[in-house]
Each structure stands twice: as C-alpha cells, then as structure tokens.
Amino acid sequence: MKIIDILRQDRPTLSFEVFPPKTSDSYESVAQATQEIAALRPDFMSVTYGAGGGTSSYTIGIAAGISQKYGVDTLAHLSCVSSTREHVHKMLAEMKAQGIQNVLALRGDIPVGGAPAHDYQYAAQLVRDIKASGDFCVGGACYPEGHPEAPTKNADIDHLKEKMEAGCEFFTTQMFFDNNILYNFLYRIREKGITVPVVAGIMPVTNGKQIARICKLSGTYLPEKFKAIVDRFGDNPAAMRQAGIAYATNQIIDLIANGVDHIHIYSMNKPEIAAGIQASLSEVLKP
Numbered sequence: 001m002k003i004i005d006i007l008r009q010d011r012p013t014l015s016f017e018v019f020p021p022k023t024s025d026s027y028e029s030v031a032q033a034t035q036e037i038a039a040l041r042p043d044f045m046s047v048t049y050g051a052g053g054g055t056s057s058y059t060i061g062i063a064a065g066i067s068q069k070y071g072v073d074t075l076a077h078l079s080c081v082s083s084t085r086e087h088v089h090k091m092l093a094e095m096k097a098q099g100i101q102n103v104l105a106l107r108g109d110i111p112v113g114g115a116p117a118h119d120y121q122y123a124a125q126l127v128r129d130i131k132a133s134g135d136f137c138v139g140g141a142c143y144p145e146g147h148p149e150a151p152t153k154n155a156d157i158d159h160l161k162e163k164m165e166a167g168c169e170f171f172t173t174q175m176f177f178d179n180n181i182l183y184n185f186l187y188r189i190r191e192k193g194i195t196v197p198v199v200a201g202i203m204p205v206t207n208g209k210q211i212a213r214i215c216k217l218s219g220t221y222l223p224e225k226f227k228a229i230v231d232r233f234g235d236n237p238a239a240m241r242q243a244g245i246a247y248a249t250n251q252i253i254d255l256i257a258n259g260v261d262h263i264h265i266y267s268m269n270k271p272e273i274a275a276g277i278q279a280s281l282s283e284v285l286k287p
C-alpha cells in the first residue's frame with residue numbers, strides 16, 4: 001500500500017524505523033529485531049539507507065522482506081549525494097522488481113572532508129528522478145528546528161516547498177523533544193502553502209550520553225525536564241529506558257491530542273522500545 005493512502009485515513013498512525021546491519025555478521029540480529037517489530041503490526045516500517053553506519057546494500061532486501069514475509073507496508077530510504085544517477089536508477093529498478101512502492105528521498109549527509117557531489121546536490125533532484133522512474137509514493141525529510149546547513153528557517157521552508165512541488169507526498173520530521181517546536185513549524189509551513197501530511201519523528205531516548213552528543217551535533221534543543229531525566233538516570237540503563245519510553249509516550253499523547261496524528265518512532269532496532277511505546281498508547285491510537 002502507498003504510505004500516502006495510509007496517512008489519508010482519518011485516524012492516528014504509528015510506524016517504526018529500523019536500520020540495516022553494519023556488517024553481514026550482524027544480519028541475523030537485525031533480521032530478528034525486524035521480525036519482532038513487524039509482529040507489533042505497525043502501520044508501516046521504514047528502513048534507513050547508509051545512515052548510522054548501516055549498509056545501504058541491505059536496505060531494499062530488508063524493506064521487501066518486511067512486506068513479503070510479515071505483510072507490513074514499508075518505506076525504503078534512498079540517499080543521493082554520494083551516488084551517481086546511474087546507481088540511483090539501479091536501486092530504483094531493484095525496488096520496482098521487489099515490489100517496493102514507497103521511497104523516502106534524502107540528500108544524505110555531505111561526507112566528512114566535503115567530497116564533491118556527483119549528480120545530485122539536493123533531495124528535490126532525487127524526488128524528481130524517482131517520480132519520473134515509476135509509480136512510487138515519495139516522501140522527504142523535514143526539520144522543525146531548521147536543517148543545520150540552512151541559513152534561516154524561512155530559507156529551509158522554501159526549499160521544503162520545492163521538495164513538495166518536485167513530488168514529495170509527505171514529510172517525516174527530524175527528532176524533536178519539545179512539541180511546541182513542531183507546532184510552530186507546522187504553523188509556518190502551512191502558512192507557506194505546504195499542504196502534505198507531516199509525520200512526527202519521535203526518538204525514545206534510552207542512552208542519555210549518546211543523545212546529548214547527537215543533539216549537540218544536530219543542534220536539537222533539549223528541554224530542561226529532559227536534561228534532568230538524563231542527569232538523574234543516564235547511568236542506569238534500565239531506569240533510562242523506562243524514563244525514555246515515558247517521555248516519548250507523553251510527547252505522543254500531546255501530539256495526538258493536538259491533532260498531529262502520524263507518529264514515526266526511531267526505534268533503533270529495539271523491539272522492546274517499540275513494544276513499550278505501543279503498549280502505552282493502545283487506547284490513544286484508536287480512531
């Protein structure tokens with residue numbers, strides 16, 4: 001099924017993200033985690049491409065496997081900045097052959113050292129190529145706090161609109177820990193005429209030190225109440241996991257209460273986190 005058709009249904013949706021293994025040695029453990037997350041019957045699952053050290057060559061196989069073996073709709077990520085057009089077209093042909101209908105079109109991070117782009121500079125170019133290559137539903141990334149490279153939030157929103165005009169049918173957000181940032185972003189993008197559904201990306205934090213580092217790099221705002229949780233429980237993995245699930249759950253309840261119905265969990269290949277969140281939302285997610 002196309003993700004846009006899932007998002008058009010008049011009800012809250014919950015989806016989970018997984019990432020491919022870094023090496024073939026860890027393939028089995030990722031496959032196991034994927035199976036357990038699929039067993040939760042989310043509305044869809046996304047599979048990252050080359051992010052977080054995962055190997056991009058596994059993305060299509062894992063995404064196709066999830067829908068073929070477990071009957072869960074999938075969204076395969078695809079990035080372009082380090083790729084040639086020829087490689088992108090090869091990946092799209094493989095997706096088509098495997099029955100993948102949904103692609104999250106990403107630029108990807110500029111490699112350290114600033115290696116020059118090959119055929120693509122921005123995700124919008126990839127979006128156009130994908131739309132011209134077949135009947136794919138295409139989504140893109142968006143940044144409630146602004147993309148770190150954008151000179152202003154306005155400029156970033158203008159470029160987001162270009163992605164919509166290129167063919168993006170929905171956007172998934174970068175993680176954020178203060179819902180007011182998302183509400184402000186939604187107000188601003190709607191005012192600029194960005195009309196497509198926005199799926200809120202929620203990161204349940206289970207490793208306090210790691211998240212502090214990631215947020216420093218990406219410029220993600222950490223509210224004081226979140227910092228207090230990390231300060232208090234950061235060295236106690238079980239307590240941090242419980243507090244991280246509770247924080248994410250509270251965020252999601254507030255989002256759904258305020259009409260943000262589509263929630264994507266950065267579940268980091270951890271079925272227990274995905275299951276914990278889903279269990280806490282069983283009534284909240286009902287139409």
Ligand SMILES: Cc1cc2nc3c(=O)[nH]c(=O)nc-3n(C[C@H](O)[C@H](O)[C@H](O)COP(=O)(O)OP(=O)(O)OC[C@H]3O[C@@H](n4cnc5c(N)ncnc54)[C@H](O)[C@@H]3O)c2cc1C
Nearest residue numbers: 048049051077106107108109122123141147150156159174
């Ligand atoms: C939900 C989500 C999933 C992700 N999954 C992955 C993944 O699987 N693999 C991976 O490698 N990375 C992934 N990323 C990270 C992403 O690749 C990086 O954040 C990357 O730096 C930007 O990608 P983008 O697609 O948003 O780029 P773009 O939309 O191209 O934007 C990148 C920057 O360029 C600017 N820009 C866009 N168009 C123009 C223009 N015409 N002129 C001037 N400036 C312009 C934008 O304002 C922005 O600052 C993901 C990010 C998110 C939020």
